[in-house]
Amino acid sequence: MITLSLVGIGSGNPDHLTREAIRILESAExxxxxxxxxxxxxxxxxxxxxxxxxxxxxxxxxxxxYPVRDANTPKYLDGVNTWHDALAAIWQKLISSHVSKEGSVALMVWGDPSLYDSTLRIADRLIARGMALNVNVVPGITSLQMLTAAHTIPLNTLGAPVLITTGRKLREDGWPEGVDTVAVMLDGECSFQHLDPSGVSIWWGAYVGMPQQVLIEGLLSEVGEDIVSTRAMARAESGWIMDIYVLRKSAN
Structure with missing residues (x-):
């Protein structure tokens, strides 16, 4: 049986690698x-x-x-599933070609494999295709942890829940009921612009944990436009961007 290790590496900052992550990567075939x-x-x-x-x-x-996901598929999840199938086919071919029958293979995963990452789902597809795999997960520092650390804030208010969602869901559904704090990932459209900014604070970060880290915080009504313009400039300069933010409603 082949061991497939999904290794969380944080933002790619070597200081964020755990000793377990290094050990597993070093021992991989x-x-x-x-x-x-x-x-x-x-x-x-x-x-x-x-x-x-x-x-x-x-x-x-x-x-x-990496295969490119078709963003024009009418149903979002259909496009994602087709994309995951394509990735699974690539992984299966590479593992079959390069890994011995009782060997080990590793993939480095940005952040942690458990948080808005699909490597575990793709591994499940390989098992469903009949591959004899032992899947091992090495946890990593998430972008959400790095964001709250960079802004020196707790993720939750005292005794209160937090909801982690995507930009797409925030645009479609608005502010989730029953929570005062929302963490938003995978948002390429600055979806906070669709919210009533009254009484909402935002802590935003791009390239969090990397040398080019950019942070902005404040009342959404005051810094929202600055975040939009800063994000656009940073993406144009680098050609890509990874960003995340936390929104919090003040108690009335």
């Missing part, structure tokens, strides 16, 4: 390293830097091109 196009070459370079400069071992590095 093969590390699969995705390429996400020229615009996101920095992300592949960070993974490659970790493999070549941080690890003491010499696992075989196998790079592959």
């Amino acid at each position: 093969v590390i699969l390293l995705p390429r996400k196009g020229a615009e996101k070459s920095d992300l592949a370079d960070l993974r490659l830097m970790i493999a070549e400069n941080i690890l003491n071992g010499s696992p075989k590095i196998v790079e592959f091109d």
Whole structure:
């Protein structure tokens, strides 16, 4: 049986790697390293830097091109499932070609495999296809943890729940009922613009934990436009962007 390790690496900052993450990566027979196009070459370079400069071992590095998700599919989840099927087919081919029958293969996952990441779902697809896999997860520091640390804020108010959602859901459904704090991920459209900003504070960050980290905080009514323009400039400069934010309603 092949061991597939999904290793959380935080933002790619070597200081965020746990000793367990380093140990598992060093002991892997093969590390699969995705390429996400020229615009996101920095992300592949960070993974490659970790493999070549941080690890003491010499696992075989196998790079592959990431398939592009069709954003024009009428139903969002249908497009995502088709994309995941394509990724599973690539993984299956690479693992079958490069990993011995009782070997080990690792993938570096931004943040943590449990939080708005699909590597575990793709691993399930491989098992459903008949691959004999032992799936191992190494937790990593999430962008949400890095955001709250960078802004020196607690995620929740005293004794209150928090909801983690996406920009798409925030646009479609508005502010979720029953919570005063909302963490928003995967938002390419600054979906906070669709909310009534009255009494709402925002803590926003891009490239959190990386050298080019950008942070903005304040009342949504006062800093919302600044976040939109700053995000656009940062994305134009880098060719890509990873950002996240927390919204909180003040108690009335």
